[in-house]
Amino acid sequence: MRNFVKCLLVCMMAALMLLTVGCDKEQEKSKEQPQQKQEQQKKPEQPQQKPADEKVTVKLYYPTEDAEKLKAVELKVPTKDKYKASVEALIAGTKQSGLTGIFPKGVKLRSVKVKDGLATVDFTKELTTRFVGGSTGEEMLVGSLVNTLTEFPEVTSVLILVEGKEIDTISGHLDTSVPFKRMGELL
Amino acid sequence: MRAAAVCRFLWVLLLGIFMMPVGVEAAPMHEIVSVSSSIVEEDGATFLRTEIGLSKGAADYTVKTGSILHPNRLCIEIENTKAGDVPKEMRLDAAYAKSARIREKDKNIQVLFSLAGLAEDEGFRISTLEADKKNKKPFRIVVDIYEAGYVPRGYVDGLKGRHIVVDPGHGGTDQGASGPSGLLEKDVTLAVSLKLRDILENSGAYVTLTREDDRDVWGPSATDGQELQARADVGENTPGTEVFLSVHCNAFSSSASHGTETYYYYGKSWQDELLAQNLQEAMLEHNGLHDRGVKSARFYVLRNTSMPAALVELAFITNYDEEALLGDDAFQEDMAMSLAEGLANYFAVSGK
Numbered sequence: 001m002r003n004f005v006k007c008l009l010v011c012m013m014a015a016l017m018l019l020t021v022g023c024d025k026e027q028e029k030s031k032e033q034p035q036q037k038q039e040q041q042k043k044p045e046q047p048q049q050k051p052a053d054e055k056v057t058v059k060l061y062y063p064t065e066d067a068e069k070l071k072a073v074e075l076k077v078p079t080k081d082k083y084k085a086s087v088e089a090l091i092a093g094t095k096q097s098g099l100t101g102i103f104p105k106g107v108k109l110r111s112v113k114v115k116d117g118l119a120t121v122d123f124t125k126e127l128t129t130r131f132v133g134g135s136t137g138e139e140m141l142v143g144s145l146v147n148t149l150t151e152f153p154e155v156t157s158v159l160i161l162v163e164g165k166e167i168d169t170i171s172g173h174l175d176t177s178v179p180f181k182r183m184g185e186l187l
Numbered sequence: 188m189r190a191a192a193v194c195r196f197l198w199v200l201l202l203g204i205f206m207m208p209v210g211v212e213a214a215p216m217h218e219i220v221s222v223s224s225s226i227v228e229e230d231g232a233t234f235l236r237t238e239i240g241l242s243k244g245a246a247d248y249t250v251k252t253g254s255i256l257h258p259n260r261l262c263i264e265i266e267n268t269k270a271g272d273v274p275k276e277m278r279l280d281a282a283y284a285k286s287a288r289i290r291e292k293d294k295n296i297q298v299l300f301s302l303a304g305l306a307e308d309e310g311f312r313i314s315t316l317e318a319d320k321k322n323k324k325p326f327r328i329v330v331d332i333y334e335a336g337y338v339p340r341g342y343v344d345g346l347k348g349r350h351i352v353v354d355p356g357h358g359g360t361d362q363g364a365s366g367p368s369g370l371l372e373k374d375v376t377l378a379v380s381l382k383l384r385d386i387l388e389n390s391g392a393y394v395t396l397t398r399e400d401d402r403d404v405w406g407p408s409a410t411d412g413q414e415l416q417a418r419a420d421v422g423e424n425t426p427g428t429e430v431f432l433s434v435h436c437n438a439f440s441s442s443a444s445h446g447t448e449t450y451y452y453y454g455k456s457w458q459d460e461l462l463a464q465n466l467q468e469a470m471l472e473h474n475g476l477h478d479r480g481v482k483s484a485r486f487y488v489l490r491n492t493s494m495p496a497a498l499v500e501l502a503f504i505t506n507y508d509e510e511a512l513l514g515d516d517a518f519q520e521d522m523a524m525s526l527a528e529g530l531a532n533y534f535a536v537s538g539k
Contacts, residue, residue, distance in 0.1 A: 067444035100441045134364045134372070134438035135450060135500050139484055168412030168487065172357060175487040177412070
């Protein structure tokens with residue numbers, strides 16, 4: 001009898017352990033799943049001959065701290081979404097000494113589309129609502145975006161959208177209702 | 188013989204006509220019928236006003252200063268005038284002028300003021316007032332004398348008759364940029380623009396502001412485009428506008444950026460760049476800040492106005508030192524003066 005009870009207890013403990021281990025594994029799986037899903041979703045979009053990790057060096061233009069000029073910083077980004085990665089790097093700013101970021105806090109990139117030489121860049125509303133900077137700030141923001149994107153030979157002009165719509169201005173200075181061409185005077 | 192007699196008669200007649208006394212009855216003489224003095228306060232300035240009443244309307248007069256023997260003397264010589272029943276010597280408020288004296292000189296009258304300070308152009312102002320029948324006042328020559336050492340609110344030569352629209356940047360629901368200590372761009376641009384208006388009007392220009400107080404020009408519910416277009420429209424709809432000047436403070440994400448700059452739109456006319464250059468030069472001459480230069484950019488109010496236009500960035504409100512300057516009344520006044528000078532220089536060289 002005693003042995004039987006002992007045996008039962010051991011069996012129950014073993015079952016309990018197995019159950020908890022199973023739970024852990026399931027949790028791990030659920031964590032991994034979204035990432036796997038993202039990767040799976042992206043894969044069909046890119047040309048299959050290019051490996052997913054192929055990278056390209058881009059020139060990103062950030063304003064100097066005194067806002068006199070824009071200076072290029074090189075960065076390796078995935079070839080498959082070089083436009084998106086470039087703009088997001090501009091938004092994130094730079095730690096390079098003497099340079100600064102100009103995109104407002106909280107702004108996110110909604111999309112970048114390139115068609116017939118025109119890059120259409122769509123930002124969230126924070127681009128205008130949380131912008132800090134006057135004439136010079138606007139010029140540096142637009143200049144850094146336009147000059148970075150026109151580094152790609154297939155891009156000749158850039159149109160800025162906010163929440164999918166064309167805007168007249170960022171904070172009351174530059175007229176943003178039409179696309180900008182490369183702003184070489186800021187380099 | 189008969190012909191000779193007729194000739195002689197005509198000759199005598201002609202001589203007679205030529206020798207007739209002409210001009211004895213010259214223009215009737217004016218007479219000084221009243222002299223009164225009082226202390227007047229106007230536009231924040233206090234001065235001594237003396238009104239010299241004349242019996243027969245407008246008279247010619249000349250103003251003389253710079254006597255070596257009497258450097259404090261201001262002499263107003265009124266032509267073809269005699270002194271009526273008025274005191275020939277008056278004691279005045281010594282802070283402005285010790286006395287006024289009336290003396291006859293040939294057919295003219297000299298009114299001699301003995302000023303408290305040197306008789307210099309900026310120390311007095313002379314104008315005329317038409318006869319006011321309702322209040323039984325004759326035509327008057329008005330002499331305003333300021334306290335010794337008084338510097339009058341700006342007057343800039345070369346702006347008389349010019350039509351200028353001044354746009355104080357931002358306003359109302361749009362506060363523009365703000366400084367580390369909380370100074371708002373919209374307040375600075377308005378203060379400088381109001382001071383600029385005073386100087387321009389004082390200099391004889393016609394001035395229209397896109398806003399005269401803390402408000403949105405289009406309205407609080409406007410889109411950014413409507414608001415900016417409303418400002419450009421003030422320039423477009425004000426008859427004869429020769430220049431559109433937008434006044435701003437600069438801002439940047441880093442407090443390190445500083446200095447003064449001026450923008451114009453490259454797609455319009457050569458006058459736009461000339462205007463920007465003259466404004467930039469005059470500002471730097473006054474504020475001594477870092478010269479960021481004259482730049483062309485596609486700014487809304489510059490692109491959407493048809494007359495020469497410029498947008499000045501006085502200094503960086505996001506820079507600690509320059510924020511302190513921008514909030515200072517004397518600096519604002521100085522910048523307003525520099526913009527008035529820049530406009531005058533532009534008109535002088537633009538040839539328009």
